[in-house]
């Protein structure tokens with residue numbers, strides 16, 4: 001592995017090239033060096049490398065330019081970005097471009113070895129059929145096989161015009177995916193209008209979606225255009241589509257069939273050119289089977305389903321997301337690094353609030369760690385004590401129970417404040433209430 005790796009070290013400072021090369025040579029790597037980006041590209045053209053370790057800031061083209069070039073031309077090459085604290089924001093941008101790891105100056109020999117090792121491991125080509133190279137990720141972070149499948153679906157969805165149904169637990173990135181589909185398709189110049197079905201009172205559904213004429217009902221002092229008209233020539237995201245009341249479901253079905261709407265209180269219809277993306281964290285198929293959601297509408301929406309995996313099923317994505325979120329939260333300040341024990345616990349934890357929970361945690365950790373490192377003790381108890389997930393018989397409880405324990409622990413720490421607890425968990429108050437209610441019912 002590391003002993004056989006062919007590495008190219010790129011840095012404009014001779015001393016730095018020397019330190020990095022010497023360390024990697026000791027580990028058994030075959031090392032070449034380059035002093036700037038053009039020289040690095042020439043070296044790769046002459047012979048490819050398993051890993052490029054590059055400085056961020058260099059005169060002329062910089063590390064980020066090199067990263068983009070390598071990603072485009074040598075997708076099988078792993079990348080480690082070396083950066084000073086001052087340019088850590090750039091490192092975060094680099095993670096989005098497909099850098100496997102970054103190394104903050106000053107670093108120890110061990111940190112260098114660790115970064116190189118993880119970069120090589122993480123970048124190992126996937127077995128077969130799945131294409132080892134990082135897929136274009138539409139600005140989303142993570143290259144786990146499960147997310148690469150999602151990116152391929154986004155690409156396909158962007159080029160089609162049929163409805164898309166995005167499902168996944170709370171905080172998995174459903175809205176982000178919807179925006180990506182819109183942004184990568186021919187409608188990108190048009191509006192993207194998100195509508196949250198759970199937030200609209202039942203009586204106002206029609207007018208919110210289809211608009212109303214002046215004086216259409218008491219309180220309708222002036223005309224209102226509605227979400228469909230606002231989204232004309234663009235994309236309408238119907239979020240929490242599982243919460244649509246029956247009447248609204250029927251009307252939506254009609255719009256999907258003939259792309260025409262009729263505002264409340266008007267007798268003429270008008271044509272709209274709107275692409276529908278629906279999203280939900282509920283099991284719409286089960287709801288349709290149970291008669292809680294229209295079967296016909298379900299099938300209309302289910303033409304192109306995209307299922308977002310929960311964070312706990314995304315393997316190494318947790319590390320990459322954590323680094324990116326810590327960098328985002330730190331802004332221009334120093335980015336705290338998790339200790340090996342802390343990282344271990346974070347990887348074992350089940351993340352019921354998914355990516356949002358991780359982002360919220362990263363924001364709190366930046367404040368807590370105050371530029372130092374993140375120790376096991378800095379983590380919330382539920383994460384600290386997360387039982388090993390993959391090994392040992394220690395914990396065979398159903399996910400529901402683990403989740404409930406976590407919710408109760410957070411609630412307790414929040415002094416029983418549900419709004420605060422929901423915020424920490426990265427779910428909305430309503431989901432929190434539902435989960436607690438379901439637990440009561442189950443006894």
Ligand SMILES: Nc1ncnc2c1ncn2[C@@H]1O[C@H](COP(=O)(O)OP(=O)(O)OP(=O)(O)O)[C@@H](O)[C@H]1O
Pocket residue numbers: 139140141142168169170171172173174175176177281355356359427428
């Ligand atoms: N792969 C990702 N890379 C970077 N950020 C992400 C990723 N996935 C989610 N996020 C971030 O996590 C947060 C939650 O994402 P989003 O709002 O899209 O989730 P959701 O599935 O719509 O959640 P909910 O069901 O609660 O509405 C957002 O801040 C989003 O930017």
Ligand SMILES: [Mg+2]
Pocket residue numbers: 174175239
């Ligand atoms: Mg959402």
